[in-house]
Amino acid sequence: MRDNISGILKSVQKPARYTGGEFGQIVKDKAKIKARFAFCFPDTYEIGMSNLGIRILYGVLNQAEDIWCERAYMPWVDMEEQLVKNKIPLFAHESGDSLRDFDFVGFTLQYELCYTNVLKMLELAGIPLFSAERGEDMPIIIGGGPCSYNAEPIADFFDIFSIGEGEEALPELMRLYISMKENGTYSKASFLREASHLEGFYVPSLYDVAYNNDGTIAYYKPKFDDVPAKIKKRIISDMDKAYFPEKLVMPYIETVHDRIMLEVYRGCIRGCRFCQAGMVYRPVREKSPDVLSNQAKVLYENTGYNEISLSSLSISDYSCLTELTDNLLSWTDEAKINLSLPSLRADSFTKELMDKISTVRTTSLTFAPEAGTQRLRDAINKNVTEEDLLNAVRVAFSAGKNQVKLYFMNGLPTETDEDIEGIALTAKHVIDEFYRTPDRNKSKPVSVTVSVACFIPKPFTPFQWEPQCSMEELEVKQKHLNEKITDRKIKHNYHDAKVSRIEAVFARGDRRLSVALAEANRRDMKFDSWDEFFNYDKWLEVFSECGIDPAFYANREIGEDEILPWDIIDCGVTKEFLLRERHKSRESKTTCNCKEGCSACGANNLGGNFTWCPKTKNK
């Protein structure tokens, strides 16, 4: 049990980050528990509590009477200092027990820049970082989430990764653990070996990796015959029947997404060529509107939240959106619940949709054209035209909105100066459209925010082979755009190219990067996704200390016949498809979305109900 830390809690900012005790948290009798799981989010409580995946997996694991899943988050620096000073190991919120006392410590890996936090959390719990250094008395460290599709840079720290959707896989893994413990066959090694036979689990220590002289990969080989050569991603076939958490842990302090997040479907029909989520979550599997409306109602009654956000990658692609919103509005209006729809596509933004979400307070709307010219938008397969965008903003303007946010990317493959200038031009056209809209809101000035991210080549995308522009190039591009934006009504902000470069290194990294991460941990680096902590020069020092060339990972064009670190994972989408897409992008040829026609990406082999895929289509 936790010591009396009231003195500590009184001395740190936002103590409610660490107390636990929220309504809806699950506390069990330790004596009846056969497997304890600490679900860790390697960032602050406010971000972690907003994660939909944790909400689901916390509920699904705790369904079993003999499993107890608790939560832990990365302590803010003031709390870290107190923990270290008072020799209190990092603890889980429900029991206050140290993470070391758990059977499993699980990390959800949402972005590459959280890796230093993962190591810091292990360190604070007194758990050795490298799996090879951890004995039988140490918990099994398991990872999951989007970064596990290329987990190689952190492979040496983890015992096992859950690949794909975890709500069926994780309980299976727990059952295996409990049964091996009960029948006396358990040792960490034998358990991991058995676990590698379960679908969707990757045990990195069971593979030998060799490199060529030029630094590329020579081979990945299973150490034993019974260990699979490729790990197939797990998916939930029927989303209507998938586990759904009817109760949530209710934070006291405000979190990032302090609302009901209704997951409408998984996957994305679009296939933008830079987007990892759009590829690795395939195939699309939808929930039916009745199920969703009922689930929302149950959640409303159990949480008291007065906002429901329909969350999915591109919500307007949902085939029953009208039915769903009508269904929801039939009771949410009276209950004074706000409906919000994030991530709208410009080509599906209609007056009707606008009216339904008009209850939302915000006066600003966000669209993501991603590129400034039609040629480049075609090359990245963002099938949106400038006309779509102007239609959408016209609807928004005539409904009284006067702020538009536009997301773009710099440094996309084949980008030219013309494309960069196109960003400024597009923004200008949006302003013009405002003045052309007769029923616009004349009382307030129009403003357009152009937010430009840097392209990062991500595994399992058609652009996975592409080099990232060098930092200097990216900075020149940013400057060029800045010069082209002359209208004061257009605000321009851009992502730090340095952050994007480090992200690119780890996104396409291999196992040799673990040394750099351990060195970063030794230098007390953490919270890399926070501007106030990210330090590019420190990263360069770490890489040079470890003899690592960041350009090898970030700025190199990878050969199409090279073995990739993530080839070990089968995420459904085939390499042939990704290559086809890459080649089409060179010719600025688009690919239709899954609704319009199948482009044979391979994800249909994973199965799934309510998909658009030809073989499994059952609509």
Added chain:
Amino acid sequence: MVSENQKQMINSNTDKKNKRPEPKNMNAVSGAMPVRIKFSKNGDLIYISHLDLNRTMQRIIIRAGIPIWYSEGFNPQPKLVFSSPLSIGCASDCEYMDIKLVKEIDFQEALKRLNECAPEGLVFHEMYAQKSKFTEIAFAEYEIVISDSGDSEKSELAQKINELFSKPVYLMKRSKSGENETDICRFINRISAVSEENLIKISCVLCADSANYLNPEYIVTALKNKFGILHGDIIKEWYTITRKNLLKSDGETSFI
């Protein structure tokens, strides 16, 4: 936005409006019935701010299905008004919250539901029609318990504490006009300390109206400064503050 249901309620209750004076702070809605809820706040809940408490309460009330009146406007919110603020780190046995109902309900049943929907540490004790205004609150009574690992004889320390507050005690105190050297005894109605085993227990009554409010942390600060206690091990040395009661201007009668 007022629903049909609420409108009906409001119309049928218009006669009550004349009998019951509208409490301050509550936007007038004719007929919605003002009720007061007494609750206590202990355990981990002492670490949440007033804003967090407000949000937490709104959600508890919705979960419990209490027919609460919502504020009007673009973004309607369940309307809650709290009695005098409690600083972070303080527990309380007697907090009050005023809400309005748009439908008559059984108070006992509502209390039961509220308690079922509340996190550990938050307990709802009473629910009744408002009889007074929060402006009638003049004082708050606190119990401060101190565990100090220092060598000093605890009974002697208690004696010294009693002597300390019999004379002016100057501290930097924050007020609307900024931070000033202030005699905090001006805000102390009464205070007494006793020793019990290894603990010091202080009972005090402090000003708690909106113009004169003394945060009980100042008492602890005074002791830290004068006697050098609570400076050692943050785990072994601790103190708790609990608000025990809210009092009217005579310093004796309990506010309800």
